[in-house]
Amino acid sequence: MRINKELIRKSGFICTTAILLTSAVICTGLRISGVTPSVPLTILAAEGTLPAAAQSYNKISEESIISKPDEISIPAVTDNIPDPEKKTIPVSEKNTDKPYTFEASEPTEEELKQYNAEHSGEEQYPVTEISITKGNESFGNIEIKNSSSYDLDIAEELKGKLGFTMENTNEPQVLIYHTHTGESFLTYDTGYFFESFYPRTDDKTKNVCAVGEEISKQLNSAGIVTIHDTTIHDSTYSGAYDRSMATIQKYLKKYPTIKVVLDIHRDGIGTDTERCKPVCTVNNKKAAQIMLLAGYNYDGCEEFKDWEYNLRLALKIQKQAQEMYPGMMRPLYFADFMYNMNANTGSLLIEIGADSNTVEEVRYSGYLLGEVLKNVLSPPKT
Numbered sequence: 001m002r003i004n005k006e007l008i009r010k011s012g013f014i015c016t017t018a019i020l021l022t023s024a025v026i027c028t029g030l031r032i033s034g035v036t037p038s039v040p041l042t043i044l045a046a047e048g049t050l051p052a053a054a055q056s057y058n059k060i061s062e063e064s065i066i067s068k069p070d071e072i073s074i075p076a077v078t079d080n081i082p083d084p085e086k087k088t089i090p091v092s093e094k095n096t097d098k099p100y101t102f103e104a105s106e107p108t109e110e111e112l113k114q115y116n117a118e119h120s121g122e123e124q125y126p127v128t129e130i131s132i133t134k135g136n137e138s139f140g141n142i143e144i145k146n147s148s149s150y151d152l153d154i155a156e157e158l159k160g161k162l163g164f165t166m167e168n169t170n171e172p173q174v175l176i177y178h179t180h181t182g183e184s185f186l187t188y189d190t191g192y193f194f195e196s197f198y199p200r201t202d203d204k205t206k207n208v209c210a211v212g213e214e215i216s217k218q219l220n221s222a223g224i225v226t227i228h229d230t231t232i233h234d235s236t237y238s239g240a241y242d243r244s245m246a247t248i249q250k251y252l253k254k255y256p257t258i259k260v261v262l263d264i265h266r267d268g269i270g271t272d273t274e275r276c277k278p279v280c281t282v283n284n285k286k287a288a289q290i291m292l293l294a295g296y297n298y299d300g301c302e303e304f305k306d307w308e309y310n311l312r313l314a315l316k317i318q319k320q321a322q323e324m325y326p327g328m329m330r331p332l333y334f335a336d337f338m339y340n341m342n343a344n345t346g347s348l349l350i351e352i353g354a355d356s357n358t359v360e361e362v363r364y365s366g367y368l369l370g371e372v373l374k375n376v377l378s379p380p381k382t
Contacts, residue, residue, distance in 0.1 A: 100221035102214070102367040104285070105360055107188050115187065119194040125273045127191055127356045132278050132289060135331030141322040142315060143331040148296040152334065154315065162316070163309030163345025164259035166224070166379035171257035174219055174226040174377070176212045176264060179244040179340065181232045183208045183266045189286070189358045193275060199268070199355035204230055206359055211352050211366035212264045218370020224377055227251065227258075241340055248343045260313070260346035260377060263339070266362065267291065267354040275356040280327040282368060288353025288361040290369060291330040292318055298336040307338075309345035313376075317348075321372045328368060 107115075135143040139154035146152050166173060182200040184207040186193055201207050209230045216228035229251070233243040244263065252258055269276040278289035294314040297304040311334065318332045341347040352369070353362040 100217045100367075100370075102364060104364075112188060112190070115190075119196065123195040124192040125195065125275070127186070127193055128274070128276045129279045130269075130276045131280060131327065132291075132330045133327060140319070141326075142318050143329075145331040145333050145335075147333070147335040149298045149336060150296045150334075157308065157312050158315050158319070160308065160312050162312055163306055166259065166377050167257070168223075168379045169257060170225060172225045172227045172251075172255045173257055174216075174224060174260045174262070174373075175229065175248065175251050175255075175258050176216050176226060176262045177229040177231070177244060177247055178208050178212060178233065178265070179240050179263050180234045180237075180265055181207060181209060181230065182234050183355070185266065185353065185355060185357050185359050185362055187359065189361070193356060202232060208264050208266055208352070208362075210359055211266075211362050212262075214363050214366030215262070215264070215370045215373065218367060219373060219377070222374040222378065224374065224379075227255070245340050245343065248340060252344065259344070261340075261343050261348075263347075263349045264366075265349060265351045266357070267351045269354045270356065275354070277354050277356040277361075278330060279357070279361065280325070282325050282328060282364075285364060286361055287325075287328060287368060288357040288365040289330045290321070290328060290353075290365055291333055291351045293333045293335075293337075293339070293349040293351065295337045295339060295341045296334060297338070304338050304342040306345050307341065310341050310347055313346055314348055316376050317372060320376050321369070324372055324375070325368055328365070 133143060135145040137144045137146045137152060137154065139158070142154060144152070144154065182202055184199050184201040184203075186197070186199075187206070204210065204213075209228075212228050212230070216226040219226040229247060231244075231247050233247065234240040248261055252261075267278070269278070278291075280287055280289050292314045294311040295304070295307060296311075297307040314332055314334075318329055321329045339349055341349065350369070352365050
């Protein structure tokens with residue numbers, strides 16, 4: 001029997017808030033006294049809160065976007081959308097019918113020396129490697145962090161149908177975009193970061209766009225035509241989800257064949273003087289751990305009535321990834337939020353690594369996730 005846990009959820013929220021406020025006071029006191037909070041305390045605080053990309057239940061409707069054009073201050077997002085009349089895909093997004101192989105890019109000794117020289121005189125702070133693998137619910141090889149007010153039956157959801165059927169077509173079926181396009185990473189795996197480290201940039205080779213590119217190359221090489229949109233939606237942080245939803249809706253209107261919509265982010269775990277990065281090892285190479293997010297329509301709003309389809313897709317991806325690359329996935333995060341997951345029945349938010357992972361680590365994870373998605377999204381053979 002499914003139980004409405006709304007009262008429990010509210011009570012839990014009050015308790016969690018009290019715990020976090022207490023932790024904040026303790027951490028502040030320690031830092032004022034010159035003592036850096038321990039890594040376990042840092043992780044506890046990070047794991048007890050919502051990830052950076054999901055901090056509330058975000059309701060978005062097409063009407064609200066259209067009625068508030070003055071709030072959108074970024075350039076028009078139509079410039080890099082393929083012509084719907086010609087139905088052509090940009091050259092970089094065409095199916096190549098050739099296997100895509102990840103090309104590693106390790107820094108030279110000279111590059112590392114130059115990196116340190118550029119930050120001469122700055123304080124260095126530690127980066128601790130962690131592995132997050134356990135949730136509060138599990139089924140087989142699937143771990144879930146269920147923070148929702150829903151009594152989840154993982155086995156039943158896995159049996160359920162998806163909200164779409166992939167086809168053998170040259171039309172786009174997957175859209176990859178970035179609500180927080182500027183989210184970036186460390187450059188090198190040195191075990192530390194400098195005090196000037198600021199994990200945001202518009203350089204698309206160093207932010208989450210580099211991860212999206214790896215995923216899209218994998219899918220396109222498998223014949224699953226994928227569009228990777230790199231529009232900057234977070235030139236101002238407020239309203240980023242409204243702007244990215246506007247981008248999604250334009251693509252869905254131009255390409256109604258799109259079935260899967262993926263918002264690629266990265267997490268942030270740690271403090272100003274100590275950071276943690278979630279890592280795993282795949283084929284003797286370090287990769288960033290990945291966390292899938294799926295939202296629950298806890299208040300029954302009409303625009304998010306098909307939320308279960310997203311969850312089922314996330315569960316299938318989680319299961320496949322754990323079979324192919326054990327340890328690569330953090331627990332699937334299921335909670336009372338929406339965050340553009342009402343765009344269609346195949347919409348997910350995915351966090352790949354954290355700001356203290358390196359570009360190389362997250363690119364590799366994007367490549368691996370592309371391999372997983374190829375297996376999950378391959379159309380039935382005719």
